[in-house]
Amino acid sequence: MNWRGIWAIYHFEMMRFFRTLLQSFISPVISTSLYFVVFGTAIGARIDEVEGVSYGAFIVPGLVMLSVITQAISNASFGIYFPKFIGTIYELLSAPLNFIEITIGYVGAAATKSLFIGTVILATSSFFVDLEIQHPVAMLAFLLLTCLSFALLGFILGLWAGNFEQLQLVPLLVVTPLVFLGGSFYSISMLPPVWQTITLFNPVVYLISGFRWSFFGLADVPVGLSLMAIGAFTALCVGVIWWIFRSGWRLRS
Template sequence: MNWRGVWAIFHHEMMRFFRTIWQSLASPVLSTVLYFVVFGAAIGGRIESVEGVAYGAFIVPGLMMLTVLQQSVSNASFGIYFPKFSGTIYEYLVSPVGWIEVTMGFVGAAAAKALLIALVILLTSFAFVGVHILHPFWMIAFLVLSAVGFSLLGFIIGLWAKSFEQLQIVPMMVIMPLVFLGGAFYSASMLPPFWEGVAKLNPVLYLISGVRWSFFGLADVPVGVSLLAVGVMVVVCLGVIRWIFATGWRLRD
């Protein structure tokens, strides 16, 4: 394992993030404030609590997961797409690093950025609602696993995309709807039985449910199933990335 190569890629990606730190943090914080105003104040005035939890606090895990998934996908996809676009991807392909080191560098940086912004979202929420984290270790575990899983997915999207338009189509047309339909702002148990069953076909529901359980001890699906879902996602994405580097698909076009 070439750890120096991993660190070089990771450090380069993190420096790009910190060069625009205020822009990177201001947007998600502003979005969080707007979500609290619209959902927490307006809708929260009509829905006082969900399963015994104040609605304003109930949506905090969903907001954090919304940020983690969006940022993980966008950071990882752009991080690997830009070297393809500029032609510097060949420097990675001929350097003494394998697909594991390249993946760890880009995905690790994307996940770290997403987790940092999620922490800022959590701190911002304290200004609006009182939030008690019942299982802090599991909260960190679910956030890290989700960030890594969706950073791997974003990495695949960046390798697949041939244009900036393709780079945005999956996050906007797939990821965003799945998050909003995955119980970010409501519990699946609030839905009619048929639609509750449909909601449980959404893989994002399992991730949000796991994080919400770590906060309040409430879950739409068993916690073990949530862990299994994110574990399967990580394994499948790693398999796809290994195949891409082994075959050169979309790398040497």
Template sequence: MNFLAVGVIYRREMARFFRTFLQSLLAPVISTSLYFVVFGAAIGSRIEEVEGVSYGAFIVPGLIMLSVMGQATSNASFGIYFPKFSGTIYEFLSAPVSFLEVVLGFVGGAATKAFIIGLIILATSFLFVDLTIAHPLAMLAFLVLTCVSFSLMGFIIGIWAENFEQLSLIPLLIITPLVFLGGAFYSASMLPPLWQTITHFNPVFYLISGFRWAFFEQADVPVAVSLAAIAAFTAICLAFIWWIFRTGWKIRA
């Protein structure tokens, strides 16, 4: 393992993040505050509790997942797209580094950025609601796994994209709707039976359910199922990235 190469790529990605640190901090804080005003105050005044948890606190895990999945995906996709766009990706392909080392650098940087944003949103939520985390270590573990898995998916999107419009296409049309339909702001048990069945085909539903369990010890599905879902998703992304570097799809054209 060439840790020097991994460190160079990782520091390069983190330097790009800290150059826009203020914007990176300001956007999630403002959006989270607005969600608390709209959902926590307006809707929360009509829905006081969900499964014994105040509605304002209940939506915190969903808000964190919404931002983390979007940030991880966009950071990783932009991170690998720019070298491909400028042609510097050929330096990585010709250098004595394996695909795993390249992925560790780019995905590690994107996952770290998303993790920091997740912690900032969590800290912001304490300003609005009285929140207690039942299993802090499990919460951090789910947060890290989500950051890594969606950074891997973002890496794939960055390789696939041929222009800047395509970079935002998948997060906008797929990830955000899946988060909203995955129980970010409600419990699946509140839905009619048909929609409960449909919800179980949404992979994001399992991530949000496991993450919410770490906060309130309440989940729509067993925690083991949530862990299996995120492990399967991560394995699929890794296998696809291996195939990309093996065949040169979209990177050697």
């Protein structure tokens, strides 16, 4: 394993992040505050509790997942797309690095950035509501797995995208709606039975449900099923990346 090469990629990506650290810090704080003003105050005034948990606290896991998923995808996709855009991807491919080492460097940096954002949002949320995490180890595990799996997805999108419009297409039109419809700000038990069944086909439901369970002990789907879903999704992303580097699809043209 070429650890020096992995560190070079990781360090370069993290330095790009630290150059805009203030922006990266302020943005999630402002957006989280706005969500609490809109959802926590306006809707929370009409919904006191959800399954025994105050509505303001109930939406915190969804807020964290929403930001972590979008940040992991955007950071990983831009990180690998930019070398394609300026033509330095060929230098990377000719370096003594295999696809695993390249992936670890870029995905590791994107996952670290999104983990930082998730931590900032949790800290910001504590100023608005009282949070008690019942299963802190499980919370950290779900957070890390989400950062990793969606950074892998973002890496795939960066390899696939042919322009900046395509780079934003999937996150805006697919991922963000799935997160909003995946129980970020409500429990799927509040939906009619037909829609509850339909919602179970949304893979994000399993992530948010497992993450919320680590806070409050409440879950829309079994926790074991949530872990299986995120594990299968991670394995699928790794398999797709292996195929892309093996076939050269979108890399050599």
